[in-house]
Amino acid sequence: MNGYGGNVLRLNLSTGEVKVQPLGVEMAREWIGQRGFIAKILWDELKPGIDPLGPDNKLVMSTGPLAGTLVPAGGKVSFGAKSPATGIYGESCMGGHIAAEMKYAGYDVIILEGAAAKPSYLYIEDDKVEIRDAAHVWGKGAMQAEKALKDELGEDFQICTIGPAGEKLVKYACISHDFGRQAGRTGMGTVMGSKNIKAIAICGSKSIPLADMTTAVAKGKEMLKGCFAKENLDEWQDYGTAGVPVWANKIGAFPTKNFQSSYLEGNEALDGKIMREKMVINDKGCFGCPSPCGKYCYVKEYDVYTEGPEYETTALIAGSCVFTDIEQVGYMNYLCDEMGLDTISAGNVIGFAMECFEKGIITTEQVGREIKFGDVDSFKFLAEQITTRQGIGNVLAEGVKYAAEQFGRGSTNFAIQIKGLEWSGYESRSAPSNMLAYMTCDLGAHHSRAWSVTHDMAVGRKVLEGKAQKVVELQHIRPFFDLIGCCRLQWVEIGFELEHYPEIFRYITGFDYSQDDLMKISEKVWNLTRAFAWREIEDYGRKYDYPPARFYEEAVTSGPNAGDTLTKEALEYLLDDYYNLRGWNKNGLPTREKLEQMGLGFVVQELQGLSRKLA
Amino acid sequence: MRIALNEARCSGCRTCQVICGLHNFAENNPKKAALKIIGHFPAPGHYEIKICDQCGVCAATCQFAAIYEIAGVYHIDKKKCTGCGECMEACPSQAMFRHRAEQAPIKCVACGQCVELCQRGALYDADSKEVQ
Numbered sequence: 001m002n003g004y005g006g007n008v009l010r011l012n013l014s015t016g017e018v019k020v021q022p023l024g025v026e027m028a029r030e031w032i033g034q035r036g037f038i039a040k041i042l043w044d045e046l047k048p049g050i051d052p053l054g055p056d057n058k059l060v061m062s063t064g065p066l067a068g069t070l071v072p073a074g075g076k077v078s079f080g081a082k083s084p085a086t087g088i089y090g091e092s093c094m095g096g097h098i099a100a101e102m103k104y105a106g107y108d109v110i111i112l113e114g115a116a117a118k119p120s121y122l123y124i125e126d127d128k129v130e131i132r133d134a135a136h137v138w139g140k141g142a143m144q145a146e147k148a149l150k151d152e153l154g155e156d157f158q159i160c161t162i163g164p165a166g167e168k169l170v171k172y173a174c175i176s177h178d179f180g181r182q183a184g185r186t187g188m189g190t191v192m193g194s195k196n197i198k199a200i201a202i203c204g205s206k207s208i209p210l211a212d213m214t215t216a217v218a219k220g221k222e223m224l225k226g227c228f229a230k231e232n233l234d235e236w237q238d239y240g241t242a243g244v245p246v247w248a249n250k251i252g253a254f255p256t257k258n259f260q261s262s263y264l265e266g267n268e269a270l271d272g273k274i275m276r277e278k279m280v281i282n283d284k285g286c287f288g289c290p291s292p293c294g295k296y297c298y299v300k301e302y303d304v305y306t307e308g309p310e311y312e313t314t315a316l317i318a319g320s321c322v323f324t325d326i327e328q329v330g331y332m333n334y335l336c337d338e339m340g341l342d343t344i345s346a347g348n349v350i351g352f353a354m355e356c357f358e359k360g361i362i363t364t365e366q367v368g369r370e371i372k373f374g375d376v377d378s379f380k381f382l383a384e385q386i387t388t389r390q391g392i393g394n395v396l397a398e399g400v401k402y403a404a405e406q407f408g409r410g411s412t413n414f415a416i417q418i419k420g421l422e423w424s425g426y427e428s429r430s431a432p433s434n435m436l437a438y439m440t441c442d443l444g445a446h447h448s449r450a451w452s453v454t455h456d457m458a459v460g461r462k463v464l465e466g467k468a469q470k471v472v473e474l475q476h477i478r479p480f481f482d483l484i485g486c487c488r489l490q491w492v493e494i495g496f497e498l499e500h501y502p503e504i505f506r507y508i509t510g511f512d513y514s515q516d517d518l519m520k521i522s523e524k525v526w527n528l529t530r531a532f533a534w535r536e537i538e539d540y541g542r543k544y545d546y547p548p549a550r551f552y553e554e555a556v557t558s559g560p561n562a563g564d565t566l567t568k569e570a571l572e573y574l575l576d577d578y579y580n581l582r583g584w585n586k587n588g589l590p591t592r593e594k595l596e597q598m599g600l601g602f603v604v605q606e607l608q609g610l611s612r613k614l615a
Numbered sequence: 616m617r618i619a620l621n622e623a624r625c626s627g628c629r630t631c632q633v634i635c636g637l638h639n640f641a642e643n644n645p646k647k648a649a650l651k652i653i654g655h656f657p658a659p660g661h662y663e664i665k666i667c668d669q670c671g672v673c674a675a676t677c678q679f680a681a682i683y684e685i686a687g688v689y690h691i692d693k694k695k696c697t698g699c700g701e702c703m704e705a706c707p708s709q710a711m712f713r714h715r716a717e718q719a720p721i722k723c724v725a726c727g728q729c730v731e732l733c734q735r736g737a738l739y740d741a742d743s744k745e746v747q
Contacts, residue, residue, distance in 0.1 A: 281660050
C-alpha cells in the first residue's frame with residue numbers, strides 16, 4: 001500500500017507466537033497511522049478494567065505514512081497502551097530513526113501482547129522476527145543497553161530500550177532510542193518492562209511504495225528547501241529548545257520550585273548560548289530533519305555524554321527542583337536518561353518531594369537523609385531510590401498523585417498533575433488557554449496535544465473568551481502530526497506552513513484528503529481517546545479535568561506574574577466553553593450525536609453495553 | 616561535482632541517503648544509498664560519513680573490468696559485475712555498499728543530489744566551494 005510499510009506485526013510474548021497481517025486499506029484510510037492506529041487498536045483489543053502492567057495490556061508501536069519518506073522530519077513513532085500512570089489511554093511519541101526503520105522492515109504497527117517469561121528483546125530484520133534472550137543487557141542503563149546491542153547486532157540496527165526504571169516498573173519509565181530521544185510520557189517504558197522486553201532492535205531493507213514518486217520527490221524537495229529558507233532556522237538549530245528557558249522566565253511561565261512560582265532567580269545561567277559554549281559538541285537531528293534541535297552534550301564537570309537538556313527537562317529539573325547551573329542540569333538529565341526515567345515526571349515528582357521535605361510533611365527518618373531544593377546529591381539520591389524502588393522511592397515511583405495521597409497533610413494541593421500524569425514545563429496561572437490545554441489533554445497534564453502560551457500573550461493573558469476555541473483547534477493540528485509520522489516542530493518552531501502536508505500526503509499515499517478532512521480524522525481520534533477513558537472509569541468526566549488546588553488557591557510567588565491566580569470560576573468557564581465547542585455534555589463526555597457524527601457508532605454501542613449514559 | 620565532507624556539521628538526518636536511493640534507484644529506500652551515515656554514540660558523539668572519493672582503487676581491483684571512469688567518476692557496469700565483492704574489500708574508504716536485492720555493489724556517481732539537500736553543508740561541492 002502506497003506510503004505504508006504494509007504490515008502489522010503481532011507478537012504474543014507469552015506463547016512466542018509471531019503473526020504478520022497485512023495492514024488493511026480501510027484501516028489506513030480511516031485512521032491514517034501512528035496515534036490513529038494505536039487508539040483504534042487499543043479500543044478494539046483491550047478489555048476495560050485490565051491491569052496496565054498485566055499480560056492483558058498491549059504495547060502498540062506505530063508510525064505514519066509519511067515516515068521514512070522525503071518529507072521534513074518524517075521520523076516519528078508513537079507507543080501506546082493503557083497507561084499505568086493514569087489508568088486511561090496512554091501514548092508517547094519520539095523521534096530518532098526507528099520509525100523509518102520499521103517501515104523499511106515492512107511494518108506500520110508492532111503489537112506486543114502477553115508477557116515474556118524472562119528478560120528478552122525483539123530482533124526484527126525484515127521478515128525475520130525473533131524473541132531473544134536479554135539477560136546480558138538487563139539491568140543496564142538505557143543508553144548502555146542500546147550501545148551494547150548496536151555493537152552486537154551492527155550499526156544498521158535501530159534500537160529502542162528501557163532503563164532499570166522500566167524494569168522495576170516505575171510508573172513514569174520511558175522508552176529511549178538513538179542515544180537521547182525518548183517516548184517519555186504515560187509510562188510506556190513501564191509497560192515494556194512489565195512485558196519483560198528490554199529492547200526492540202529493527203533493521204529493514206525494503207522500499208516504501210509511493211503513489212506518485214516523481215511528484216512526491218519534487219514536493220519533498222520543495223518542502224525541505226522551504227524549511228532551509230526559514231529565517232530563524234539558524235538560531236533554532238544552534239540552540240533548539242535550550243533557547244526557551246530564559247524566554248519562559250521572562251514571560252513568567254517557568255515552573256519554579258514545584259510550581260510555586262513562574263520565575264526562577266538566576267535563570268539566565270541556563271541560557272542556550274551558555275549551554276552551547278559549555279557543553280554542546282554536536283547538533284543531532286532525527287530522521288529527515290531539516291532543523292536539527294538535538295543538542296548533544298559532553299558535560300565535562302561530570303564526565304558524561306547526554307543529549308540535551310531539552311526545554312522540558314530544564315523546566316522540570318532546573319525549574320521545579322531549583323538549579324541554575326546548566327552543567328548540573330546536564331548531569332541530572334544524563335542520570336534520568338540512563339535510568340530510563342521520564343525527565344518531566346521525575347523532575348516534577350522530585351520537586352514535589354523536596355517541597356514536602358521543606359514543609360515537614362516528610363522527614364529525614366522517612367527519606368533516609370536530608371533533601372533540599374537545588375542540591376544535586378538530593379536529586380541523585382531520590383532518582384536512584386525511585387529507580388530501585390527503595391525506601392521512599394517506592395512511593396515516589398508511583399507518581400506524584402499517589403505519593404501525595406500517601407503523604408497527606410494537604411500535599412495533594414501541590415501535587416502538580418492531572419489525571420495522574422505529572423504536569424509538564426509551563427506554569428499556567430497566567431495563561432488560561434494553556435491551563436485549559438493541559439486540563440483537557442487526553443493523556444493528562446501534557447503539552448504535546450495543545451500548547452498555547454503564545455496565544456494567551458497575543459490576545460491577553462487575563463482574557464478567557466475565545467481561549468477554548470484555540471485549544472480545540474490546536475488539539476487537532478498538533479496531534480495531526482502524530483497521525484502522519486512527522487515532527488510538528490517545523491510548523492511550530494520555524495514557521496513552516498501547514499498547507500504543504502495534505503498535498504504531499506496525497507502524492508505519497510494516493511488518499512485525496514483536504515486539510516479539513518485530516519483535521520476531522522484528528523478530531524475523531526480525540527473523541528475516541530476520551531471515550532476510552534470513560535470506558536475505563538465509570539465516573540469519568542469533568543472532575544478529572546481540574547488542575548491541582550495550587551493553581552486556583554495560591555498566587556504565583558515571584559517574577560513578572562507574581563500575585564496571579566486563576567479562580568475556580570474561571571476554570572469552570574473555560575471547561576463549559578470547551579465542552580460546548582466539542583459537542584460534549586456539561587460533564588465533559590461525548591454525546592451520542594457527536595460520536596455518531598464522527599463515525600464512532602461502534603463506540604456508542606460499546607459504551608451503552610457498559611451502561612454508560614450517553615446524552 | 617567533487618563531493619567533499621565536513622563531518623563535524625553532519626546532524627545524522629540521513630536525508631542524503633533517502634534522496635540517493637530515490638534518484639539512483641527510483642525507490643524510496645535509503646538502504647540503497649551510495650553513502651552511509653554512521654553515528655558514534657554515546658561517545659565521542661559525532662557522525663561519520665562514508666562516501667566514495669572517486670580514488671579508482673575499485674576499478675583497478677575489478678577482474679571483470681566492470682568499473683569504468685568518465686570524467687573522474689567511477690561507474691559500475693551492472694552487466695559485467697559478478698557481485699564478487701572484491702572491490703568492496705579493496706575500497707580504502709569503505710564506501711561501496713551491498714543491498715540484498717542488488718547483485719552489484721552500490722557506489723557514488725557524484726550526481727550531487729545529496730549535496731543539494733544537505734543544508735548543514737556536511738556534504739558540499741568542492742568545485743564550487745572552498746574545501747573546509
